[in-house]
Each structure stands twice: as structure tokens, then as C-alpha cells.
Amino acid sequence: MIKITEDDFSVDEVLNEIRTDKMGCVVTFVGVVRDNSMGKPVERIEIQVYEEMALKQLEAIKEEAISKFDVEDIFIVHRHGSLKVSDKIMMIAVGAGHRVEAFDACRYVIDTIKERVPIWKKEITPDGDFWVEGEKK
């Protein structure tokens, strides 16, 4: 399942949705809004997404990870809009027979999202608003 939404999500619901009896584990990654960036305070963040392209990229990353690491299933949800400190930004859940491939696949998914899914964060700080820009590939 791939989902891009403005709404909050429930970690428990994601776990219930992905888990099957074939899985021996579900490894999860939850990204949250922190109150600082490079030593300076952050009040909230705004997330913008190019939704049609992001959905295609997330689906492709999911399929790549499933075939590369031989895991059972992957759930990815990413939020957009205005988020406050401690809000959940995104979650990856990888269900697999065993932990090693699940951890490897989860790491691959988050690293690849940061490289190529068209989503951008803007940090709202007491000193002004700043777009966070990744490294060009």
C-alpha cells in the first residue's frame, strides 16, 4: 500500500494492515517533526509534494525493495501540509520472514525516498522560513 495524505495516520492500523501469518517480523520507520535543525529552533514544517509523480516513485521503490530483498510486503505513507513538532511525517513498514532482509529493505526505502521522491520540506523558524533542499543526484 502506498499513501500520500494530509491526515495523520495510526501506526497500529498500518501494522494491522500489512501483517500476515507468513511474516516473522515487521520492521518500521517513523519520521517525525523535530524542534531543531542545524542547532536552530524549528516551530513547524510545511511539506509540499508533486503527488502524481511521488505516487509513481513510491510504488517503484516499493517494488524494487520487495524484489531486491525478498520481503513479503511494504507499506509507505507520507504526509503533506502543515505539521507541528512531534507530528508524524511518514512511516515505512516492511513485513518479512526474517529480520535481516526487513531491516535492509526498510533502510533502502527511506534512503531512496530521500534521493528521488518529489517531496520538499520547509522549516518555519523564528528567523524565517527555509526550504530544506537535498543533494542533487
Place this chain on the structure above:
Amino acid sequence: MKVKLKYFASIAEYVGKKGEEIELSGGTTIDDLLVAVKSQHDALLGMESIIVAVNGEYNEGSTPLNEGDVVALFPPVSGG
């Protein structure tokens, strides 16, 4: 030919809009398009890292554009 431009994140703020339609001559490449867009929007002149997606797929350089293409211009991504 006409192509539809979409701008995201800092690029949308520099340009002051989320997108526009522009008229280009046949055979215009992505590199040509970037020169044309920068000539219309001075704020983009200093930007080295403009990433291009054509019809939702990453693309760059000497690839020619076609009538009706949707071309997205954006800075390096920072999701996750």
C-alpha cells in the same frame, strides 16, 4: 508547440506561481527550455540545481520536448 510547466518548492516561490504554459519552437530540448525559463524569471538565474521531470519521469539534457508535455521544475528533493 505548447508545454505546461509546473513549479515546486523554492522554484515556485522564486517564480511567484505554481505553473504556466509556454510556447516553444519544435525540437526544443530540456536544456533549451531551462535557458528560456531562466531568461523569463531572473530569480532562477543563480540556481544550479534545477531538476526536471517530463510527464512525471526524471529527464534532462538534450531530450527533445513534445507538444502537450508536462514539465516539472524543482529543487533537489527533501522528503522522508
